Amino acid sequence: SKHVNFVSKDELLKETTLFIAVPINQFESVIKEIAPKLPETTTVFDVCSIKLHPVAVMEKHLPPSVGIIATHPLFGPDSITAKQALNFMMHPVRDTQQCYSSWKTYFANKGFNIVEITPDEHDRYAAKSQGVVHFVSRFLKEANLKETPIDTIGFKQVLKLIEYNCNDSWELFSDLQNYNPYSKMMIEQLEQAFQAVKSKL
Numbered sequence: 509s510k511h512v513n514f515v516s517k518d519e520l521l522k523e524t525t526l527f528i529a530v531p532i533n534q535f536e537s538v539i540k541e542i543a544p545k546l547p548e549t550t551t552v553f554d555v556c557s558i559k560l561h562p563v564a565v566m567e568k569h570l571p572p573s574v575g576i577i578a579t580h581p582l583f584g585p586d587s588i589t590a591k592q593a594l595n596f597m598m599h600p601v602r603d604t605q606q607c608y609s610s611w612k613t614y615f616a617n618k619g620f621n622i623v624e625i626t627p628d629e630h631d632r633y634a635a636k637s638q639g640v641v642h643f644v645s646r647f648l649k650e651a652n653l654k655e656t657p658i659d660t661i662g663f664k665q666v667l668k669l670i671e672y673n674c675n676d677s678w679e680l681f682s683d684l685q686n687y688n689p690y691s692k693m694m695i696e697q698l699e700q701a702f703q704a705v706k707s708k709l
Contacts, residue, residue, distance in 0.1 A: 524551065529555050559597075572602075580596075597623045645672075
């Protein structure tokens with residue numbers, strides 16, 4: 509891209525602001541690798557879809573002088589073109605460089621709806637929103653639902669839900685379930701709900 513300059517890792521780590529965008533299961537290894545090389549004036553942002561895990565990793569491995577800001581842009585390539593304001597979660601875990609406010613203003617000025625909640629609140633909400641929609645979509649795909657000649661509007665929307673959410677990688681789906689401590693409870697509630705509905709038939 510004409511807007512992106514590719515540089516060496518050593519040159520990159522000289523920057524005062526770093527956004528770490530890697531698979532959740534690779535996050536800790538990346539943080540451990542870069543931690544000893546960061547200048548004291550650095551602020552590290554994570555953009556993971558879950559929050560408690562990356563925050564714990566950064567607090568454990570990053571030097572005390574390095575700032576930590578937890579973020580979750582609640583959109584992806586499929587939704588970035590949406591006309592409504594998109595949610596952008598932010599939380600100042602360790603604002604040692606006093607830059608959180610300016611970054612919050614920057615993203616708000618880009619048209620994002622800034623949602624300020626703690627990592628724990630995020631993961632509780634995410635298990636029952638993002639986690640549910642991804643789990644149900646994978647479940648319905650496993651049921652091998654297909655288009656028919658008599659599809660209702662509701663069923664067509666179900667097929668779109670499957671296509672939309674299953675477009676993400678299995679790695680992301682697996683990480684969402686395995687690295688969010690509240691996902692297991694959510695899955696158990698879905699199982700109980702399924703059995704409750706089935707028992708009423």
